[in-house]
Amino acid sequence: MRTLPARYQPSGPTVHGGMSSVAFCMDKVLERPVAVKFLQATTHRRRMDDELAALLKMRSKHVVQIYDLCKFSDNYIGIIQEFIDGKDLFESFAPPNGIDGYYRQLWQIASGISDIHAVDVIHRDIKPNNVKIDPEGVIKIFDFGLARDAGPAAATVGFVGTPGFAAPELYATAAKFTSAIDVYAFGATSLFMATGDLTPELKAIPPAPLPTGYFGAIRIPTGKNGTALSAEVVRLLDACLAKNPNDRPAITEVRDALARHLLFDRHQALVVFRGSPSYLNAANRAIALRFGTVGSVDIAYDGLKFAVTAASGEVYINNRPVATGYQLPGCCVVALGSPARRNNERVFITFDVSHPEIVV
Amino acid sequence: MSGPHGAGDVIDGRYEIRSDVGEGGMQFVYAAHDKLIGRMVALKTPKNKSATKRFKRSAIVAAKVNHPNVAKTLDYVRDGTNRYLIEELIEGSDLQDALLHRSGCLDPYSAAKVFHHLAKGVAAAHHAGVVHRDLKPTNVMVVGGYSLNEIKITDFGIAKMANEELIEAAEGGTSTMTTSQTAVGALPYMAPEAIETPRAVGSAADVWSVGAMMFHLLSGAPPFGTGLAAVRRILDGTPPPTPAFLTANPQFASLAKELMDVALQCLQKNPDDRPMADEIVTLCGMLCYSIEPRAEGVIRRIDYGAYGFIETEGPDVFFHTSSVYGPRLVQVGANVIFASYDGGGARRAHPVVVVDAPQA
Structure with a gap:
């Protein structure tokens, strides 16, 4: 059934998630750890293949690299990916290292999502648990929601995304979504990264709108008083969480603004x-x-x-x-x-x- | 096509050779199509069959380093008696072919960018306990030519093999040193201890090599020359003189001096006196340099020796002769590489570097 090629030696238990499972293995040929994600091909097999092809060709510093693929007879595929030796941003939450550290993390996540959107793929499950920092400090996005579907099938294959990070439109009965769901999830992730939690509005099912200018009240711990975010960043992060997907900015706009503010006073x-x-x-x-x-x-x-x-x-x-x-x-x-x-x-x-x- | 393979050959039932992308001292390099995953990869195979055992080791070493400034190792396969390393395909050329071949030197902004990214890649390797041992312009890949879109160090593992040859050459004295092709290419960038005590070479030797490359990029020539004469000068430990043009122009002097100071620190004879790769990263992270894309053109006219116009594929670009960096005289008909900025009537170029005409 699902026997991995002998070069991949399991090095721990297989972790089961909703639509997939992940096994950590040692690649005996190159003597390095890898993560193998098993995924069931769904009714939307062709779209999944297209997306996988796009991801395989994508080069991004901020998205985990795929090394290899295995196909199994039970309609499952195994994606052999680089193993990131580090904790995810949820497990390892710590208050941001100053405003610079905060912008730097958000900028890297936004860069990764931008790279994903540039090849016409929607990640579908952006959240701190799906972002890791590697030992070199490079942020990497992983765990694409490839098998999760939009449209009428959504009701039967289960909820798309993760409550708290899932955009309001995903709660509709016939959920139709666009890349704006990743932008919403990025907004929620940004909020989590600043405070270590989500607000009751975001945790509501479906989520309720945040109070206007919410990000404006956030203070990133620095010294005694903390630092407010710049007005432009506040405006963009607030807009990421807009109820109407059309009111959310493109992720590239957010990325570029964060890059500018990372250089604040450094020109x-x-x-x-x-x-x-x-x-x-x-x-x-x-x-x-x-x-x-x-x-x-x-x-x-x-x-x-x-x-x-x-x-x-x-x-x-x-x-x-x-x-x-x-x-x-x-x-x-x-x-x-x-x-x-x-x-x-x-x-x-x-x-x-x-x-x-x-x-x- | 050179080496054992031609277009259409399929390795391990998976990698179909498409073209020859050059050869290093130790290996043949091909561009191949990974039929399983549907992406292009670089496929390397050793020239010398007796080196296959070390080739495997080298692949394992290279696979340990995972950083955007280091070429990514994807796979290692054996097919019959041949061995192959599969690496990400970098669509560019090496630093020697891409940049130095035509210009000799880079403007300090570009040099700073190369320095920063090289140091990052080397630091990541050193964190993983990997020493390159054979850093030189032909082991640095550049995407986007003078625009420097990406800079990646390659042949981490191969260096270990090359190192064996280098050790033999070094221990064989200067006569073998100048007949070993590998040694000749590496020599201008080889640390004194790599020549004197080649078996006891640590990470500081990589720092020396980065410094030597920086010296070359800024000044147009390797710090201690080439060939046999270089060996004596490298071992002598006298800091090389820096050409006057580096600091002759106040628009470039400050950055050029800052960079050269770091390069000279890297070139200290005693390995313990050199900075760590991490320290170079920190220093480079504080430098201000512009990273505008570069374009190419031909000087159309110069008026009063003070300013003129560059003929390009688009509209002419204005320049001041004071924007020209490097030892070469700017004259009508010269090929130049430049960045340009918005201006009235014509864009204005800055900086400008004179290069050789492209070869037909």
């Missing part, structure tokens, strides 16, 4: 004027550039971007006249004096914006 602009460098950063946020009566411009850093806060006379950035509010485009040249003037009647200041790279 730097190198300003070179007549060969001498100076820096604009969190410690030195504003600079005023003046050239006689020809032109002057003030540029300030707000923690996320560098922008013109005042300009008068002839001010050009990368050859474009600018006014207050103009956001500097990465590396650029600020010219005081219009292009109509001769070069010796203008001054040029290079302005190079960079930031640390987030590498997992």
Whole structure:
């Protein structure tokens, strides 16, 4: 029936879940542990195969790697996956390591979900129990709800997802769902990661809407008072839990916002004027550039971007006249004096914006 | 196609050879289609049949390292008397072919990115108790060319085999050193202890190699030269002089100096004086560098030696000659690699690196 190839030697008991079971094995050929997930092919076998094919081709730092497949005669398949030596985020819950640690975790989860959605797959069961941190600190999503179905069959194959993390639309009798269920589950996971619990509203069956601006009241423990989330992150995380799937943001939008806020106050602009460098950063946020009566411009850093806060006379950035509010485009040249003037009647200041790279 | 296989050969009933993706000193490398899973993989087989036992060991060693900056080991199979390592297929080329071959050096932003990712991969290996022993540009794979979309270290296990040959070469003295193909390629990046006491080489030797590669990326040449003369200089322990162009331009000086300082720390003769890979990761994590994608073009014109335009596949891109990094003179007709930013009339390039024309 279901005999694994001899290279995979069971190293512990098989864990049974709703629609699948997982066996931990040692791959004797490569001498490394693997997790084997047994899955019953359902009435939607073809869709399951399509999704599996998509996952196999997907390359994501944040999704467990599939090494091998076995097919069994009883219509079960075995997915041989990389074994992540670490606890899942539910078992190992600890208050976030500052706002940075919190954003970093959420950003990695959002990156993994983005990679999954990019190959047109819906995970269906995002929750802290299905996310692990590997020994290198890389967050990995596992346990796809491949066998769980939408549509009329949902009632017979059981509930899709996990109460508390399942979007409201999944409780409908003929549940039709989209990738927005993963976004909802991400929102609930984010809430859990901040507080170690879900709210009564989320635990209700079906879930009730959260109070407006819920994430705005969350404080991530740092020092004595804790830190509030940035307004943009609050808005997006609140929207992830919107009742109407259409009101939820795309996960890529959430990922990109988290990446920006991870770099909050960590940008730097190198300003070179007549060969001498100076820096604009969190410690030195504003600079005023003046050239006689020809032109002057003030540029300030707000923690996320560098922008013109005042300009008068002839001010050009990368050859474009600018006014207050103009956001500097990465590396650029600020010219005081219009292009109509001769070069010796203008001054040029290079302005190079960079930031640390987030590498997992 | 070189080596034992041609397109259409099927290994172990599963891996169908599609093309030849080059050969290393120790092995043939093919792109193959995994018919069971339906994805492309890299298939490696040793050149030297007597090395098969060590090849198996090397696969096991490589399989221990699991990190986004290290090529993933998927499988190991034997088919008849042949042995094969199956690895994730990295759709790119090695650091030598992808970058150094045409440019000699990289701008400090790109170099910082390579440094950061290399250090991450090496640190993950060291955490798993694995020492590469043969880090050099041809063992680093790059996806996306100068845009550096992905950077992955490969041939972790193979290094152990290569190491045997290196030990033989090192113990055979300088005459074998220069006739062993493996040794010649590795030599400019080999730590002094790998030459002097090749059997007692630890993780600090990898750090040395990373430092040597960084030195090469920043300055355009390996720190101690190549060939026989390099051996004497490596063992001598005198820090190599750094070219003046690194710090001649205030737009690049600060980052170039920071990077070179770390590279020189890695190149200290005494292994105990070198930083750990983790420390390099921490240092790189604080550096500010831009990670904009790179494009290629040809210098169309230069006015007053101060600025000009780059001809590209799209509209021309404006540049200042002060944005050019490296020892090569920028002149009309030169091929250049650059990042570009929004600008009025034309985008503006920064940084710009002169490269050889692509080979037809």
